[in-house]
Amino acid sequence: MTYLDGLLWTQQNWLEQASSWIDCELHQKDIKRIDSIKQLRVRHWSTVLQIPTSIGNIYFKAVVSELAYEAALSQVLSHQYPQCMPQVLAINGEKGWLLMLDGGMMLQDTLKIEDDIKHWQNLLPCYAKLQQDCTKYLNEFLELGVPDRRLASLPVMFQQLLMDTKTLGLNQPGGLNLLEYQCLQNQANLLVKLCEELATFGIPETLHHGDLHDGNIFICDENYLFFDWGDSSITHPFFSLHSTYDCLKRRFKLAKNSSWFERLGACYLEQWAEYDTKERLQQAFEQAQQLSPIVAALRWLPVLSTMNAIHRNQYMEAVPNLLREFLSIISV
Template identity: 35%
Template sequence: MTTIARMPAFDWSSEQWQVRARSWVDAQLSRAGRRVTGLVEPRVRPWSLVWRVPTDDGPVWFKANNPGTTHEAVLITSLAELAPDRVLTPIAVDPAQGWSLLPDGRESLRDLLARDSDLTHWERALPGYAALQLASEPRAAELVARGVPDQRPEVLAGLFAELLDDHRSLLIGAEAGLSPELYERLRAELPSYAERCRRLADLGIPAAVQHDDLHDGNVFAGQDGYRYFDWGDASVAHPFGTLLVTLRSIRHTRKLAAGDAQLARLRDAYLEAWTDRYDRRTLVEAADLAINLGPVSRSLSWRRALDTAEESRAEYVDAVPGWLAELFAASPLDPNS
């Protein structure tokens, strides 16, 4: 079974690296019968470098992941095998380097919603994503073995405890970090958090791929249906953890009150895929628990994303402590928040 080796040190700005990456892109496009027709357009973040590459058959997208998100290259390949109608099939990947080359997905759900803000677009997109998750269930253990982060409920409390020992990421007492008082509150929360993880695991809904950043900017909305992309934050986890970011982003964009019936309707549209095996009460309880536990998952995703040089991560250092603080925030489905 193929596993992901940790990438060597990299410098995306170096001429040597760029020449090597461009040679790889050219070679993969040549194998696909395409050629580059213009200058690449770069976008750099601490977690990835992305090039928009013009070709004689439309643009393609080259992505280089940082060491903490290398697993994305393996994951998108696996998802293209499991659910080819739900993701873009890569032109090429190099798992060891954390490189991928993807076709253009064209219009995003965000673009579509800018023209037509009807939430039925989300009602149609969420069941397709749920179907992708269900397709990944039988391969969950294999994906973990191949390097996709393991954030299943059975291990999440332990990861939370380990994260609280990572003072570099938490910045305790610093302006962008956790206050000492909040840090102690989080430590005191560990037993309760572990109990909620056990309850979620006991409900018996299998782990699956969990995108962990599923908002309208990470969904393509083409004529052939919805496709889900940008899997750098993903893990193998309880599938319903997805709802934390998705419902929060919809609530923020639409300026909805917490507990708005539209959010519950979208949750139910997503959960419908599991109703052949579980009753509604179980599904709603699991969704509430997964949302409640989710800020730790987001903190872990951000820590991996910021696995890079100090100077390049400075703009985002508040992300890990900020998401941990959200552990005490109300759910977007809670009308009392």
């Protein structure tokens, strides 16, 4: 028995229901399944199935109800931005089911040497333009259920998070100790100040991917396709590079002061030049990085809320480590 046993995605009844829906959707589109469906990935919050068909592999994704908005959001983005999204064939918005065409090669499969980081210099401008255009659809995204984590709401969300001592793992192995907890409580006013100051730069809040790393980006016909919007929210756009930088640090063992981060930040910020001067955009970006661990911690809450105690223990350090990162940044 493994810690994944007992999950919905591993139940035969659920797999049969999902397979039936997939076959029905394929039939309506005159696409023939030519082999058995394969379960590629199982997580507490999602699963991915691969379906061999007459037009190539097609992929099905299902998520927990707390993240069900991902299916409808992906469909809207696929329609509005076909050049940078996998093509969505069908969704069941209520169940959080998503059926889509093969997106091509994962970016992570092309990153062999450090110089391959140049891919990010090419794709970050595309992502920034997507974010800017998405400001037109914020109300629609919110109606779909995309979480609202705009700057004005973050201080209250931070206070609510501090009251959730179970998620913080207070005085538990891997969780926050009392000193760390007290330090976070003492930073409540600073967080309000940081949010207010960041808002003064006038950069529009928009769609934030929430998990922008090389496993969630495909390369297809020289286009970069953005996948896996289950951690997305409406908030400040500059938070997005937090997960990107974290991924690059781990993959290539980059130092915090690596010149790559300066280069990637610059090519991303160039796309926001109409909103402010280069110097002020850099100031806003640096301020956003101070707050980004808080937003990253908040994205864990819907997922953790679906887990029992045994499963939650697998991710006990997730939120505490991000809050420790916040304390580390503001103490510099």
